[in-house]
Amino acid sequence: MPSPSSTVDATLTLHPDRALPAEPGVRAIAREIYGSVANLPIVSMHGHVPVEWFAEDRPFSDPAELLVVPDHYVVRMFVSQGARPEDLGVRPLDPSAPPAESDPRTIWRRFCAGWKHFRGTPSRFWLEHELVEIFGVREVPSEATADAIYDRIESVLREDSFRPRALLDRFNIETIATTDNAWDTLDAHGRLAAEGFGSRVLPTFRPDAVCHLDRPTWVDDVDLLGAAAGVDVSTYAGFLEALRVQRARFVAAGALATDHGHLGVDTTPLDEAEAARLYAAARTGRTTSAGARAFAGHMLFQMAAMAAEDGLVMQIHPGVLRDFDQAVHRRLGPDKGYDIPLAVDYARGVRPMLEAFGHHPNFRTILFTIDETVYSRELAPLAGVFPSVRLGAPWWFLDAPDAMRRFREAVTETAGFANMSGFVDDTRAFCSIPARHDLARRVDAGYLARLVAEHRLTLDEAVDTAADLAYHLPRLAYRAGDAQ
Amino acid sequence: MPSPSSTVDATLTLHPDRALPAEPGVRAIAREIYGSVANLPIVSMHGHVPVEWFAEDRPFSDPAELLVVPDHYVVRMFVSQGARPEDLGVRPLDPSAPPAESDPRTIWRRFCAGWKHFRGTPSRFWLEHELVEIFGVREVPSEATADAIYDRIESVLREDSFRPRALLDRFNIETIATTDNAWDTLDAHGRLAAEGFGSRVLPTFRPDAVCHLDRPTWVDDVDLLGAAAGVDVSTYAGFLEALRVQRARFVAAGALATDHGHLGVDTTPLDEAEAARLYAAARTGRTTSAGARAFAGHMLFQMAAMAAEDGLVMQIHPGVLRDFDQAVHRRLGPDKGYDIPLAVDYARGVRPMLEAFGHHPNFRTILFTIDETVYSRELAPLAGVFPSVRLGAPWWFLDAPDAMRRFREAVTETAGFANMSGFVDDTRAFCSIPARHDLARRVDAGYLARLVAEHRLTLDEAVDTAADLAYHLPRLAYRAGDAQ
C-alpha cells in the first residue's frame, strides 16, 4: 500500500517525532519541550549491567550475545510464540542437558525472522533506536536482511569506539549504577575508581539473598557476607553487624542506594529475640515459609533503620512472583522472562517503616511498582505527604510509551512532580539505555505538552519540569553529587 | 440547537466514522485501516445463541422478544431506573407469581421511551447499528416513534431472508459457536451437520454445572452427564470417564473449545483420593463450600489435563459473582443482569495449571477477565511468555469502545499482538453480533492508527495487524480450520 509511513518498511529510519502526540498542536509544543531535554546527560541509577564490562572494557562478542540472549523481553516474546529459550541461546544450567543454540548467526536470524512479534512493544522502539543510532543499520530486520544486519553490527562491535567505557561517553551517561551482592568486595569498582571512573560507575547494595531465610543458598550467602565483612555471622547480632560493615564499604565505594526486591512489601519489625530465634533456626536449616516471610519484613525495617543512619537511598521493587514456572527456573535459572507481577498491599506494608522513619531527615526511600492500581490509590498519596518518599518511575513491563503516560496521568495530580524519582531505567541491555531515556523524555514531553495545550501549565513551566524529570529529579532523589 | 450532529436526532443514521478517533489526521489513517477489515468474515467462537434457532430456522417472533427481553444489558438499565424485570417481559420462574408484561408492543414502547438511558453505552451503538443496518429503521426511538419502529421490525421479521440461517450469510458469519451443557447429546448440531452447517455452527463444551459440588442441581446434572455418556458416574473415576466421553462427542461434532466460568480461578489439583472422597460425599448430598471450592479448582486442572489430550481450547471466564441478589435469582433465574465482577488472584490461581501444561504443545488456554487491573499486571505478562496462553478479548461489560481501547493500551506493550485471541464476542443477542465485531474493528483501527501517527508502527504493519485481530488471530487461537 503506497503511503509515506510504509516507506519505513523499505529503509529503517527513526522519525524525529516518534512517540510524540499525534495532534499537530500538541505535537508542536511537545517538540519544543523534547528538544530542550533531548541532549541532557543520562543519570542511570538502577542498572543491571555487569561492572566487569566497565572494569575490563573488553569488546562485545557478537550481535546475538549483545542484543538477544541476555534480553528477557526479547527471549520471552519468542517463547510465547513457541520457541524454547534455548533456541535463543539461553543456556541450561545442567551441562548434560540438551544444549542451547550456540551459533550467534542462527540466533540472530531467528530474531530477525520474528521481528513482526515486537509490533506495539517498547522492545521494538528500543531495538530500532539501537540499530539505527548505534549501529547505523538501514534495513528492517527480516529473514532476508538478517545476515546483512549481523555483519554490520559485528563490524561495529570490533571498533574500539564501541568498548563499554567509550560507550559511556557516546551514550552521554553521567552516572551509571550497577547492582551488587551484599557480600561483594567491590574490587572491580575499586579498579574503576583508580582509573577515574569512581564517580561515574557506582555500586548498589542488594541484600535480598541474605534477607530471605527460605532461599536454598541462604546459609552460604550469609557466610559469604560474613567473610566479606570479616564478621562472625553465626549470630543474628553478627549478621546485622556484617550488613552494617558492608553497607559502609559500599558507601565508601560511592554507592548512593540499596535495592530490595521482596515479593511482598511488609515492613513489620519483629522483637529482637524473635528475629534472633528465626535467624538461629535458619542457620541450622530449620525455617518455615511464615517465618521466612516475617523475617523478610523485619529485615526491610532493619534496612530502613540503617538507611536512616548511613543515608543510602532505599529502593523498593516489590510485587513480582519470580520464577513463576519452577521447572523452567530449575532448568535455566532466574531472570529468564518468567517473573509475573502480583497485587501487593502496599500502603499497609510500608506503614511500620514510614511511621518509624518517614519523617527522618536522613531517610529516603523510592517506591516502585508494576501494579498500576497502586499509583493513584496508594503511592501518589504516600509520596504526596511523606518527605522521605519518592515515587519511582514506571518499572519493568511498564517502561513503555502508553504505560509511562498512564503513570504521569495517574500520579501527578496527587503527588505533583517534585515527589517523583524522575526517569530510572532498569535494564541488563546496556545499549538500550539511551533509547529508554529518549523514550521517557518523549513521553514526558507529550504529557507536559498536553497540560500546556489545556492551559494547565505554561510552556516555560513545562520545559523546566521536563528537565527536572529527565535529569534533576533523579539526581535529587538519589542525592547524587551537588544535588545532595 | 442547530448543528450537523443534532440532525441525527431527526433521522437515525450511522455515521461512517463512528467510533473512530476524533483527531482528523489519526481518523484518516483509521479510516484506511478500518476499510481494509470492515468486510472480513466474522469468526464468532464464544456465542450464547441457542442452537435450536439454527436447527429449526424458525422466524423470530417479535421485536421485544428479539431485542429486549433476552438482552440483560437492556433489561438491567431499565431496572436501574426503577422498572421491574417483569416490566420488560422477563418471566418469573413461578407461574403463580405476578406475571411479566406479555404484550410485546407495550414492552417495546417502554424500551423506546427509555432510549435516553443508553447514551454513552455500547448498547446504544449496537442497537442503532441493528435498527439501521438490519431493519432499515430511520426514526430515533422515542415514545412517539415506538409504534412505527415496531411495525417496521415486525414486517422485516416476517421475511424469509430474516430466518436465522439466512442471517448467517447476511451477517457474513463464517463460524459461530454455541455453548452447550456437558451432558448435551448434540442432536441439533447433528441435524445441522447433516444439512451442511457442520463446520459453521459449532458446539462448545461447558462443564461448570458438574464441576461445582455445591450447586443445587449438581447430583441431577452429573446423572444427566452419565446418561449422555453411557457411563456409571457413581464413582469419581466414572465421572472423569463420562467427561472424557462427552468431550470426545463434542470433538466429533466439531467443537473447538470448552468454556469455564468459575468464581475464582484456582487450579490446584487435589490428590485423587481426596477428590474421590469429596465426590462421593457430594453424591450423597454432603458437601461444604470449602470442599466445593477445592473440587472446582481441582476440576479446572483436570479439564486442562484433558485439553492437553484432546486439544480442545480451554476458555476461562472467571471472577463474576453470579446472581448477586439471591432473591431476584430465586424469582427470575440466572443471567438477568445481576452478575457483578470481583477481583481475582489470577496469576497465582492459574499457576498450577500452567506449571503442568503451560508448555504442552497440545494445550491452549484463552484467559478472559472483567477485572481491568489484571490486564497489565498479570495477564499480559503471562500471555507474553507461556506458549499455551492467549489473552482473551475484553469481555462482557468491557466489550465497549473506551474499554476495548484501554485493553489494547494495557496489554499490547507487554504481550504484543500475536498473543491475543483477537476479537471474541459473547452474546445472547444474535442480531448484535455484526455490530459488536464492527465496533471492535473500529476501535482497533483507531488504536493502530494512533501507533502509526506516533510513528510506532507503519501503515502497512497496522493494516496487517488489523486483519490479524479481526480474523486470523481468532482462527489461530481456536485452531479453526486451516489455521490449525
Place this chain on the structure above:
Amino acid sequence: MPSPSSTVDATLTLHPDRALPAEPGVRAIAREIYGSVANLPIVSMHGHVPVEWFAEDRPFSDPAELLVVPDHYVVRMFVSQGARPEDLGVRPLDPSAPPAESDPRTIWRRFCAGWKHFRGTPSRFWLEHELVEIFGVREVPSEATADAIYDRIESVLREDSFRPRALLDRFNIETIATTDNAWDTLDAHGRLAAEGFGSRVLPTFRPDAVCHLDRPTWVDDVDLLGAAAGVDVSTYAGFLEALRVQRARFVAAGALATDHGHLGVDTTPLDEAEAARLYAAARTGRTTSAGARAFAGHMLFQMAAMAAEDGLVMQIHPGVLRDFDQAVHRRLGPDKGYDIPLAVDYARGVRPMLEAFGHHPNFRTILFTIDETVYSRELAPLAGVFPSVRLGAPWWFLDAPDAMRRFREAVTETAGFANMSGFVDDTRAFCSIPARHDLARRVDAGYLARLVAEHRLTLDEAVDTAADLAYHLPRLAYRAGDAQ
C-alpha cells in the same frame, strides 16, 4: 523562552479554554457544551464548611487562614517537600508543644514561594481560579509577589460582599450541605432557618463516631448522642432509638443525607443479641478490633434500614486508612493530609445491604471510592442494575481533571449517565467550591465532546447530558426539592 503561553507567567490569567480538550475540533464542541452549563447554579451536597461560618456570617480573618492552613491538599504538598505542618500554621493539639507558625504573612510567603510544587495538581487549578475570579489577583504567586497578593486578598476580605452569606450568592450556590455529628442539636441550622436559609444550608447526619466501638471517644460520643436525643443509651436498644430520634431531628432541619466513612464497606448484620452484647461490653470499655469491625458493619446495615424508613440518602465513603502516621495524628489531630486510600472488597461488602434494601423504593445510597479499580469492575455494574444505587463523583484525590475523565470513561459504558450522582464536591475550602464545579463541568464537557466527535452522541444530547451531570442529577440523587 518567548511563547504565547509563557506570558501567563507575567500575569496570572484564566484561559477561557482551560481544561478543555486540546484537539481543535473537539474543543469547539466542548466550548459549546461547557458554555451551556457554565452558569448553572451549584448544588453542593457534601461539604465540610463549618455551619458557624454561615450562622455567624463573620468576615474571614486572613489569606493564610482562609486558603492555606485548613487546606490539607496544600499543607501535605509542603510537608512532602520537607516542611512541618506547623510551618504552614497547623496547630499542635498540645499547647506545650513547639507552637505553629502564627504569622499569617509568613505562612503566605512560604506558600507563594512553593507555588512550583503545585504544577499539574488540581490545587493549582483551584487556587488560580480563586485568586483571579474571587480576589482579582493578577500576579503569579512567588516570593517576589507574595506580599502584594497578600495585601490584595486581605483588602478583599474586609469587604462586606465577602462575608460567607454574600458569597453564597456570588458563588451561585443554590444548596450547600454541612457535615454534622450525630449528636448535633443543629442550633446553628435552626438560626439559619429562622433567617431564611433553611432550604439553602442543610445539615448532613454523620454517625461514624458512634458506630466504631474502638474509637477512644466512643463512650463519651454515645453519651452526647443520648443527651442530644434525650434517650437513655445505656442499652443497645436505646442507642438505636437515639439514632432514630436524631435522624428525625436532622430530617426536620432539612437534612437530605447521611454520610458514612468506614475503613471497609462490610454491611453484614449481626443478630440483635450479639450486637447488644458487643455494645454492652464496649460501654464498659471492653471491645476487640474484630468486635468493633463486626459492629461497624452491622451499623452500616442498621443505617440502611433506617434510611429505608426516613428516606435520608446514604452516602458511603469507604476505603481510606485515616491517620496513617499515628504520631502525627497524636500531635496534630485528624484531617492533616495523612489519610491513605486502600483497596476494599466493595461489591461483597455492600451485598447484604443491597440484598435487603437494594430494591426498596424509599432507599437510596450513593457509593463513593478512591480506588479506581472498582469503577468498572464493581461500582458501575452495581449502579447499572440496583435502582437504589447511584455512583458518586470522583472523590478526594480523584477530584482532578485527568482522574475525572478516567472516571467517566470507566463507568459510563456500563452504568450510563442516569445512574450517576452528578458532580459532588467534598471540601473544607469554601472558596474552592466554584472552581471545583467549574472544573468538573469543563471535564465533563470535554468527555461529552469526544463522544460527539466520535459520533457516539449528538450535540444536543451532549448538552442535555451536561446539564444533568452539573445540576439535575445531583438534585435527583439527593432528592432535593422538586426533583424528589
